[in-house]
Amino acid sequence: MTSAEELLPATAKGRATRDRIVDAAADLMLAHGVQGATNPEIRAAAKVSGSQLSLYFPDKESLVRAVLARRGDQVIDLLHTTAHGDLDSIAALRSWAAFYTERPNSWEGGCRFGSLAGDVLKSDLNLTADVTDGFDRWHAVFESGLTTMRERGDLRADAQPATLATILLAAFQGGMLLAQAQHSIDPLATALEGAIDFVASFGPRD
Amino acid sequence: MTSAEELLPATAKGRATRDRIVDAAADLMLAHGVQGATNPEIRAAAKVSGSQLSLYFPDKESLVRAVLARRGDQVIDLLHTTAHGDLDSIAALRSWAAFYTERPNSWEGGCRFGSLAGDVLKSDLNLTADVTDGFDRWHAVFESGLTTMRERGDLRADAQPATLATILLAAFQGGMLLAQAQHSIDPLATALEGAIDFVASFGPRD
Numbered sequence: 001m002t003s004a005e006e007l008l009p010a011t012a013k014g015r016a017t018r019d020r021i022v023d024a025a026a027d028l029m030l031a032h033g034v035q036g037a038t039n040p041e042i043r044a045a046a047k048v049s050g051s052q053l054s055l056y057f058p059d060k061e062s063l064v065r066a067v068l069a070r071r072g073d074q075v076i077d078l079l080h081t082t083a084h085g086d087l088d089s090i091a092a093l094r095s096w097a098a099f100y101t102e103r104p105n106s107w108e109g110g111c112r113f114g115s116l117a118g119d120v121l122k123s124d125l126n127l128t129a130d131v132t133d134g135f136d137r138w139h140a141v142f143e144s145g146l147t148t149m150r151e152r153g154d155l156r157a158d159a160q161p162a163t164l165a166t167i168l169l170a171a172f173q174g175g176m177l178l179a180q181a182q183h184s185i186d187p188l189a190t191a192l193e194g195a196i197d198f199v200a201s202f203g204p205r206d
Numbered sequence: 207m208t209s210a211e212e213l214l215p216a217t218a219k220g221r222a223t224r225d226r227i228v229d230a231a232a233d234l235m236l237a238h239g240v241q242g243a244t245n246p247e248i249r250a251a252a253k254v255s256g257s258q259l260s261l262y263f264p265d266k267e268s269l270v271r272a273v274l275a276r277r278g279d280q281v282i283d284l285l286h287t288t289a290h291g292d293l294d295s296i297a298a299l300r301s302w303a304a305f306y307t308e309r310p311n312s313w314e315g316g317c318r319f320g321s322l323a324g325d326v327l328k329s330d331l332n333l334t335a336d337v338t339d340g341f342d343r344w345h346a347v348f349e350s351g352l353t354t355m356r357e358r359g360d361l362r363a364d365a366q367p368a369t370l371a372t373i374l375l376a377a378f379q380g381g382m383l384l385a386q387a388q389h390s391i392d393p394l395a396t397a398l399e400g401a402i403d404f405v406a407s408f409g410p411r412d
Contacts, residue, residue, distance in 0.1 A: 031328075032328065032329075032330075033239070033241060033325070033328045033329065035239060035241045035242055036241055036328070036329070110324070110327070110328075114383060115324070115328070117383065117387060118316070118321070118324045118325075118383055118386075119239070119324075119325075119328070121316070121383075121386045121387060122237075122238065122239045122242070122316075122321070122325070123238075123239070123242070124238075128387070128389070131387045132387050132388055132389075135384060135387050135388075163396050163400070164400075166381075166384065166393050166396040166397060166400075167377070167396065167397055167400035167401075169380065169384060169393075170376070170377055170380030170381040170383075170384055170393065170394075170396075170397035170400075171373070171376050171377060171380055171397075172380065173379065173380035173383050173384065174375065174376030174377055174378065174379035174380030174381070174383070174397075175372075175376040175380070177320060177323065177324055177327075177376075177379050177380070177383075178341060178372065178375060178376055178379065180324075180327045181323060181327060181334070181337045181338050181341050182338055182341075183334070187372050187375075187376065188376075190369050190372040190373060190376075191372060191373055191376035191377075191380075194369070194370075194372075194373035194376075194401070194404055195373075195400070197404070198400055198403070198404045198407075201404075201407060
């Protein structure tokens with residue numbers, strides 16, 4: 001966390017400008033990768049001047065950090081929206097998965113956060129901690145829901161929430177990459193169904 | 207497949223030069239991404255001139271295509287090497303997984319093929335079919351082994367080899383991305399163990 005990132009604009013207009021830059025950069029980075037999103041394109045898409053861009057984001061690192069944080073927030077919001085609350089039941093997990101698998105083009109661009117994360121990890125930007133933080137927040141939502149399920153008796157005592165959370169998150173990221181390669185949502189659907197079935201296999205024995 | 211890609215050098219020396227270029231490009235692309243690997247860097251690393259580079263690879267697409275094919279071959283070789291043969295038993299799958307999980311730094315750079323694939327899918331290069339082909343070949347090795355297991359009775363009749371192959375491949379790709387983010391092999395180990403346990407759950411009922 002640099003001090004540059006914490007310089008949030010004092011006025012509503014300033015915040016709106018900053019938001020517009022982050023949104024434009026996020027879209028361009030999703031489409032063309034972190035390195036493929038150039039300042040002139042970002043300025044044009046956000047309708048800001050070069051001096052406005054450098055006022056809020058003095059360097060690429062500060063901009064990518066803001067995009068990662070935005071995407072991380074959106075992913076967490078979407079988890080709860082698609083699951084209609086917490087991810088604390090098999091039905092909620094299936095509802096989350098269905099959001100993607102029932103929209104045949106949802107593979108386009110890949111995972112809003114994971115795709116960007118892969119790029120950042122390969123770049124020279126010093127943002128690994130920001131990527132880790134994003135995945136950790138996502139993992140925590142799964143782990144919290146799975147812990148509730150175990151406490152409630154929906155999962156047996158030998159179910160390990162942290163382990164199962166990693167399995168769900170990996171299935172999503174890997175399935176999304178395969179879906180992008182195949183131009184089909186099928187691999188993601190298969191990977192998520194497998195992971196959720198695995199979680200369900202820790203349900204109470206008959 | 208362009209005609210350029212099929213122009214393999216006629217002489218052993220030419221083939222060695224071409225190989226050196228592909229290896230150098232593959233390493234640079236793994237470290238810095240497809241867009242981050244520049245021609246001057248590739249020429250320097252492969253110790254070739256600009257005219258040699260453009261003789262074998264007239265454009266970036268032809269070079270990335272060759273790198274994808276090379277990485278795809280290496281992944282298939284490594285599958286068989288690490289499993290000591292075909293991936294047609296739970297022990298063979300665990301042996302393949304152990305190759306990664308017992309080497310604590312094997313997350314560095316991510317999956318040799320998958321990391322490159324993610325980059326290519328985000329680029330303007332017309333190479334989606336090459337990425338699909340690489341994952342398909344990988345998937346086929348898993349599917350073939352799982353089919354043998356089912357025929358042998360190691361898996362029940364309701365086990366679906368194609369589905370389980372996708373689950374294994376997704377767990378590997380997603381686990382590797384999370385391992386890169388955490389600078390730890392643990393998420394990959396967890397994802398692979400979960401996927402292999404899921405496959406094993408289709409074993410004959412007691």
